[in-house]
Amino acid sequence: MLGLFLILCLAWSVSSDTDEKCPTFTNIGFYNALVGTRLKVRLLLYTDGNFACAKLLESTLPGSFNVTKKSTFIIHGYRPTGSPPVWMDDLVEALLRIEDMNVIVVDWNRGAANVIYSISSGFTKPVAKILKQTIDQMLANGATLDNIYMIGVSLGAHIAGFVGKMYDGKLGRITGLDPAGPLYNGKPPDKRLDHRDAQFVDVIHSDIDGLGFRESLGNIDFYPNGGVDQPGCPQTIFGGYYADRWKNYTTLKDRPVTKAFFDTTDKKPFCMYHYFVDILIWNKNSQKGYITIKLTDMNGHSTESTINHEPTTFQKYHQVSLLARFAQDLDQVKSISLVFSSGTVLGPKSKLRIIWMKLRPINRPEKPQMCRYDLVVTENKETAFQPILC
Structure with a gap:
């Protein structure tokens, strides 16, 4: 029975290498991930003109390949089940909607697909060498390194780094998405992705408590939701997301190595809406605690933010600026409510005597700032009020 099962798996899973009208990801x-495969790299070219049908880049570039355009390589990572990445088509489409470019999917599934992770990891440098051969052809036909952009996921992030090293860091840009941690944590820069591998390197860390790389690797490193469990994503190594909204990143190239933290929601478009909240109090003694803010619009829709990353110390005549994160964006705010909590259960209730407070929208700076003056908030009691324009 086991033999029959393996034969059926083999017949179902092995794809033909014959010419395809529209080549697709392997x-x-x-079964093949279980028994292992030899490395084979296929490059699938997508452009605005052939969005629904890829062209296979062979040893000789096709005459229709416009090398003067920006060329973005998408490099997947470890594939222990041998299946195609479910996010690949969405990413290709998103990139082509943003800009008229060449999108090249680097299909190294024969190599990445293996139940033994270390074997897949061992193919990263050979894949990088193959990509260099293709880029060399592009350069010989008029392309420039400035226009080469590599997006690498998991092991693919380190492959992009190895390619960048071969060009002495002169590639235009590398984006590392959840770079792989096992076998790379603690390694020197020449054995992993590094911020010197391209003119600009940005990294999103979304699984640092699992198989992702924890430390900073780029010129700027993003840690959505602290870099751990991502809302709306499966809690496995197969989940992930990426949205590139930077058409022009030249202003970021000269930034020092930076870490950036932000939050997302669990539903599309995954955006959080941020306000700076400035508060000035006139309490005689300092107060320490947490603030919860709720915004309500004209139709009764509301959104709430609890600023609980750490307790805030409020002191007399000392302005405190807090960052409030909301899951919804309300056009016209009719009322605001505040709850102050010191976090203590016993003892008298504290009061926060506010001289003035201001809400400043960050995502939409064209929106008016909202203010309120002379307000007393009793601990653990919701206090609602109508804001006025500042």
């Missing part, structure tokens, strides 16, 4: 199935 699907080798779990």
Whole structure:
């Protein structure tokens, strides 16, 4: 029975290498990931003109390949089940909607698909060498390194770094999405992705408590939701997301190594809406605690933010600026309510005597700032009021 099962798996999973009218990403199935495969790299070219049908880049570039355009390589990572990445088509489409460019999907599933992670990791440098051969051809036909952009996921992030090293960091940009941690944590820069591998390197860390790389690797490193569990994503190594909204990143190239933290929601478009909240109090003694803010619009829709990353110390005549994160964006705010909590259960209730407070929208700076003056907030009691324009 086991032999019959393996034969059926083999027949189902092995794809033909014959010419395809529209080449697609290799699907080798779990059986081949179990027994292992030899490395084979296929490059699938997508452009605005052939969005629905890729062209296979062979050893000789096709005459229709416009090398003067920006060329973005998408490099997937470890594929223990042998299946294609579910996010690939969405990313290709998103990139082509943003800009008229060449999108090149680097299909190294024969190599990445293996139940033994270390074997897949061992193919990263050979894949990088193959990509260099393609880029060398592009350069010989008029392309420039400034226009080469690489997006690498998991092991693919380190592949992009190895390619960048071969060009002495002169590639235009590398984006690392959840770079792989196992076998790379603690390694020197020449054995992993590094911020010197391109003119600009940005990294999103979304699984640092799992198989992702924890430390900073780029010129700027983003840690959505602290870099751990991502709302709306499966809690496995197969989940992930990426949205590139930077058409022009030249202003970021000269930034020092930076870490940036932000939050997302669990539903599309995954955006959080941020306000700075400035508060000035006139309490005689300092107060320490947390603030919860609720915004309500004209139709009764509301959104709430609890600023609980750490307790805030409020002191007399000392302005405190807090960052409030909301899951919804309300056009016209009719009322605001505040709750102050010191976090203590016993003892008398504290009061926060506010001289003035201001809400400043960050995502939409064209929106008016909202203010309120002379307000007393009793601990653990919701206090609602109508804001006025500042």
